[in-house]
Amino acid sequence: QVQLQESGPGLVKPSETLSLTCTVSGYSISSGYYWGWIRQPPGKGLEWIGSIYHSGSTYYNPSLKSRVTISVDTSKNQFSLKLSSVTAADTAVYYCARDSPDNYYDSQGIDPWGQGTLVTVSS
Amino acid sequence: SYELTQPPSVSVSPGQTARITCSADALPKQYAYWYQQKPGQAPVLVIYKDSERPSGIPERFSGSSSGTTVTLTISGVQAEDEADYYCQSADSSGTYPRVFGGGTKLTVL
Numbered sequence: 001q002v003q004l005q006e007s008g009p010g011l012v013k014p015s016e017t018l019s020l021t022c023t024v025s026g027y028s029i030s031s032g033y034y035w036g037w038i039r040q041p042p043g044k045g046l047e048w049i050g051s052i053y054h055s056g057s058t059y060y061n062p063s064l065k066s067r068v069t070i071s072v073d074t075s076k077n078q079f080s081l082k083l084s085s086v087t088a089a090d091t092a093v094y095y096c097a098r099d100s101p102d103n104y105y106d107s108q109g110i111d112p113w114g115q116g117t118l119v120t121v122s123s
Numbered sequence: 124s125y126e127l128t129q130p131p132s133v134s135v136s137p138g139q140t141a142r143i144t145c146s147a148d149a150l151p152k153q154y155a156y157w158y159q160q161k162p163g164q165a166p167v168l169v170i171y172k173d174s175e176r177p178s179g180i181p182e183r184f185s186g187s188s189s190g191t192t193v194t195l196t197i198s199g200v201q202a203e204d205e206a207d208y209y210c211q212s213a214d215s216s217g218t219y220p221r222v223f224g225g226g227t228k229l230t231v232l
Binding site for chain 1 (some may be wrong): 166
């Protein structure tokens with residue numbers, strides 16, 4: 001079955017760039033689907049960050065778009081998140097997940113999700 | 124921005140029926156999805172496209188839609204259903220293709 005695993009630094013300094021990678025197993029990213037990032041500040045709700053297709057086509061949350069870059073590396077079956085100019089408000093558990101099949105607007109739901117990784121922004 | 128509105132909390136006794144609502148202007152035109160999140164775990168999809176149930180999700184979970192409100196219904200609630208539940212949808216313009224509600228804490232008394 002499809003499994004996703006987030007990896008990256010757990011601590012990032014304010015004003016720096018947060019970088020995370022999601023490794024997918026059990027499915028080839030090149031076969032289809034959009035792949036996304038979602039975050040959850042401690043004790044708060046979920047916030048969608050953005051999604052990417054294997055071709056590189058992306059959709060971003062307008063409220064984060066100016067600071068977010070999502071990329072894909074099909075040779076490694078991975079996709080990545082970069083969030084620039086971070087502040088304490090970006091402290092959250094970051095999840096990667098499988099998003100829509102080939103038509104982004106014909107969603108079957110976001111499923112499955114990785115286990116999540118906590119990123120703390122602090123000096 | 125675009126918002127989905129959920130009640131912060133719902134409480135039911137075991138065996139009863141829990142109903143969790145989610146309201147937003149575009150819901151007559153956009154599908155809704157529901158996720159269950161237990162403490163320390165990643166969310167799990169329990170309903171997609173308003174009322175479809177993924178394989179492996181118990182039949183006691185169902186979804187419905189009426190106008191600007193969608194409802195997740197859990198029939199015969201069990202203690203293991205205690206969790207946070209989030210609805211997810213999109214706005215009508217495509218500007219916000221993925222939006223989550225604020226979440227509802229379901230407490231099984």
